[in-house]
Amino acid sequence: MKRYEPCNPNATAEARNLLDYLADLRGRGIVLGQHTQTMAQEELAYIRTVTGKEPALCGFELLAYSPNINYKDSSPECLTEVEENKHTLEKAYAWAERKGLITFTWHWFSPLYGADKAFYQKNTPFDARLALKDGTVERAAFINDMDAMAELLKSFCQMRVPVLWRPFHESEGNWFWWGNRGPETARALFRDMYERYTKVHELNNLIWVWNSPLPEGYVGDSYCDVISRDMYLPDHTHSDYKEAHDELVKITSADKLTALGENGPIPGLATLAKTRVPWTWFMTWSKGRCSEEATSHDELRFAYNSDYGITLDKLPALY
Numbered sequence: 104m105k106r107y108e109p110c111n112p113n114a115t116a117e118a119r120n121l122l123d124y125l126a127d128l129r130g131r132g133i134v135l136g137q138h139t140q141t142m143a144q145e146e147l148a149y150i151r152t153v154t155g156k157e158p159a160l161c162g163f164e165l166l167a168y169s170p171n172i173n174y175k176d177s178s179p180e181c182l183t184e185v186e187e188n189k190h191t192l193e194k195a196y197a198w199a200e201r202k203g204l205i206t207f208t209w210h211w212f213s214p215l216y217g218a219d220k221a222f223y224q225k226n227t228p229f230d231a232r233l234a235l236k237d238g239t240v241e242r243a244a245f246i247n248d249m250d251a252m253a254e255l256l257k258s259f260c261q262m263r264v265p266v267l268w269r270p271f272h273e274s275e276g277n278w279f280w281w282g283n284r285g286p287e288t289a290r291a292l293f294r295d296m297y298e299r300y301t302k303v304h305e306l307n308n309l310i311w312v313w314n315s316p317l318p319e320g321y322v323g324d325s326y327c328d329v330i331s332r333d334m335y336l337p338d339h340t341h342s343d344y345k346e347a348h349d350e351l352v353k354i355t356s357a358d359k360l361t362a363l364g365e366n367g368p369i370p371g372l373a374t375l376a377k378t379r380v381p382w383t384w385f386m387t388w389s390k391g392r393c394s395e396e397a398t399s400h401d402e403l404r405f406a407y408n409s410d411y412g413i414t415l416d417k418l419p420a421l422y
Contacts, residue, residue, distance in 0.1 A: 136160030136386035154407035214244035286320025341371035
């Protein structure tokens with residue numbers, strides 16, 4: 104098996120093992136993933152009940168670990184979401200003990216000035232361009248938040264657990280503060296984090312996942328291992344996402360791994376088994392996206408029992 108070279112030359116053996124596994128899987132299968140947003144992880148219980156199986160990849164939400172949450176000026180909805188998300192890393196540790204694959208999503212409350220759900224630009228005047236400018240308060244706050252998250256991630260590095268790290272997700276859009284100032288700014292933020300996390304914090308267990316299909320915003324081959332995008336098709340639409348894949352791979356001539364960072368209804372495993380579109384994983388979003396409203400029980404059972412799908416019981420020991 105040809106080795107898949109990570110963008111970080113100091114990547115751990117476990118991160119390399121995972122990359123090699125995913126690279127070899129292309130066109131032969133797809134890792135089934137599920138995002139979980141709360142400590143209850145009701146999505147996993149639902150999938151177990153319906154299918155008798157569990158996803159090989161579990162996504163965890165880190166929004167409650169944002170250092171600059173404005174509790175005073177937040178709506179009850181925001182406060183409930185933060186409260187439900189507290190301590191999700193404990194669930195990630197438990198998943199690591201079971202040797203499942205881990206990916207993190209960080210709805211990052213703006214490092215300064217935010218109110219309510221301040222990962223949305225509409226709730227903060229924070230200017231991401233200033234976060235890249237030395238000597239600004241925005242820069243200091245940005246580094247503070249990055250370093251705080253790095254400290255939390257270090258425990259996984261010490262445990263030698265590889266993590267599919269997908270920061271600044273959906274950076275092609277203008278709804279989050281990191282994407283609102285244009286794709287070039289989002290690219291610079293990602294590169295800035297990469298440099299700090301690999302060289303200062305030595306988080307060599309991270310597998311870097313870029314999450315945008317825009318060619319003009321691509322972070323660059325030296326800064327990511329995986330290119331991904333988020334796709335929400337209408338309920339009960341189960342596709343192989345071939346057109347989305349063909350568009351995504353145009354952002355680079357390099358042979359990068361591809362993934363569906365987020366999806367609504369699950370991809371069609373029967374179709375994928377025929378077309379072999381080489382997605383390496385998908386991650387169904389949480390709560391209502393993982394329900395019969397989006398994917399029927401029959402479709403879910405088929406996917407989780409398909410020969411083409413990789414569930415937790417099929418996953419080899421990678422770390």
